[in-house]
Amino acid sequence: MDLGPHAAFIVAAYGMAAIVVLGLIAWVIADYEAQRRLLSDLDSRGVTRRSKSEAA
Amino acid sequence: MALIDFANPTRFLAFTARALPWLMAATALAFALGLYLVWFTAPDDYQQGATVKIMFIHVPNAWLAMGAWTVMSIASIGTLVWRHPLADVAAKSAAPLGAAFTFIALLTGSLWGRPMWGTYWVWDARLTSVLVLFLMYLGVIALWRTVDDPSRAGRAAAILTLVGAVNLPIIKFSVDWWNTLHQPASVLRAGGPAIHPAILTPLLVMALAFVLLFVTLHLAAMRNEILRRRVRSMWLMQAHAAQGA
Numbered sequence: 001m002d003l004g005p006h007a008a009f010i011v012a013a014y015g016m017a018a019i020v021v022l023g024l025i026a027w028v029i030a031d032y033e034a035q036r037r038l039l040s041d042l043d044s045r046g047v048t049r050r051s052k053s054e055a056a
Numbered sequence: 057m058a059l060i061d062f063a064n065p066t067r068f069l070a071f072t073a074r075a076l077p078w079l080m081a082a083t084a085l086a087f088a089l090g091l092y093l094v095w096f097t098a099p100d101d102y103q104q105g106a107t108v109k110i111m112f113i114h115v116p117n118a119w120l121a122m123g124a125w126t127v128m129s130i131a132s133i134g135t136l137v138w139r140h141p142l143a144d145v146a147a148k149s150a151a152p153l154g155a156a157f158t159f160i161a162l163l164t165g166s167l168w169g170r171p172m173w174g175t176y177w178v179w180d181a182r183l184t185s186v187l188v189l190f191l192m193y194l195g196v197i198a199l200w201r202t203v204d205d206p207s208r209a210g211r212a213a214a215i216l217t218l219v220g221a222v223n224l225p226i227i228k229f230s231v232d233w234w235n236t237l238h239q240p241a242s243v244l245r246a247g248g249p250a251i252h253p254a255i256l257t258p259l260l261v262m263a264l265a266f267v268l269l270f271v272t273l274h275l276a277a278m279r280n281e282i283l284r285r286r287v288r289s290m291w292l293m294q295a296h297a298a299q300g301a
Contacts, residue, residue, distance in 0.1 A: 001095070003106045006171040013110045013167040017117070017160045021269070024156050028276045035283035042290045049290060 063141055065282045072279045079272040086265035093258035101255070110168040112259055115243070116266040117161040121189060122224055124154025124270065128196070129221040132214035142278070144210030145285075147217060148200050149277035153270060155193035162186060173237055181230035182238035185223060192220040206285060 003010050094112045101108035128150045134143030165183070166176045177183065196213050203209035231240045242250040249256050 003109075004100070006105070006107045009167045009171050010106060010109050013113060013164040016163055016167075017113045020156055020160050020163075024153065024273060027152075028273055028280065031280045032276065032283070035280055035287060038287045039283060039290075042287065042294070045294075047290045047294045049286060049293075 065141060065145075068142060069279060069282060072275045076272065076275060076279075079268060079275065083265060083268040083272050086261065086268050090258060090262040090265045093261055097254070098258045099254055104172060107168060107171050108255065110164050111255075112262045114161060114164040114168055115259060116263040117157045117164065118186070119263060120266055120270055121154060121158035121161050121186065122227060123267075124150045124157060125189065125193075125217070125221065125224060127274070128154065128217045129224075132217040135210050135214040136218075142282075144206065144214065145278050145281045146274070147210070147213060148206075149281050150274055151193055151196045151200070151213075153273050153277065155190065155197065157266070157270070158186065158190040158193060162190060178237050180236040180238055181234040182227065182236050185227045185230050189220075189223055189227060192216075192223065196220075206288070 090112070094109060098109070098112070100106050128147045131140075131143045131147035131150070134140035135147065162183075165186075169178070170176045196216055199213050199216060200209050203212060228241075230236060231238055243256070243259070251259065
């Protein structure tokens with residue numbers, strides 16, 4: 001595929017956009033794992049939410 | 057189930073658990089189709105040559121830059137008027153996504169501008185107003201991080217967001233109101249798109265892919281924020297219990 005004389009600009013644009021998008025996805029996944037870890041840590045120490053303890 | 061039922065965070069979490077796998081699959085499919093069309097069927101532009109390929113990521117991200125702020129503005133009304141339990145969760149979660157899409161739009165625009173205009177940057181009305189939008193995203197994110205209480209932070213961020221929404225029509229019409237180096241609208245304009253279908257179709261498929269990506273990440277980030285607030289309330293309960301003991 002011939003991208004012409006400005007190939008470097010095209011490749012850089014797609015490459016940098018991919019890095020930002022993949023970084024965003026990784027951040028969302030890492031944040032989810034972190035919150036789940038914190039919740040399970042609190043759960044294991046017997047701390048429950050008020051609505052949960054009232055329902056029990 | 058009515059839409060209002062999703063106002064309950066627990067129901068919303070159940071909904072995201074069901075919807076996210078489908079949204080992820082739809083996003084991946086849309087990107088696969090879009091990238092195939094861009095790299096294997098879309099012709100080069102008669103003037104710009106292959107650099108027109110940058111448009112397929114620049115334009116959807118520029119649309120989403122404004123779209124994410126629109127979502128935040130609607131959510132801000134929900135926070136200020138109805139105090140909807142998920143409204144500030146939605147606004148807060150959209151801000152980093154909008155900032156990232158705006159950053160991509162600025163970056164790819166700059167990389168497109170250098171070979172076409174002869175410069176990476178020019179202080180014209182369109183580029184400057186989008187840079188202002190990016191700075192406003194950073195401002196809202198900073199505000200959320202500054203105020204510890206989420207409900208107080210939510211109200212302050214909602215006011216800032218609604219004030220900042222004034223910038224959206226400025227961005228949209230900047231190319232009509234002022235003499236700019238940036239070209240006028242060629243898709244969302246009166247009289248219909250001015251782009252040939254061979255280029256318009258891949259552009260719309262890529263736009264759909266980025267919109268699906270935004271919806272997927274937004275739902276996932278909202279789920280994270282709900283969990284973060286649960287952790288916070290449990291820490292507070294634990295601290296109160298420790299004080300009472």
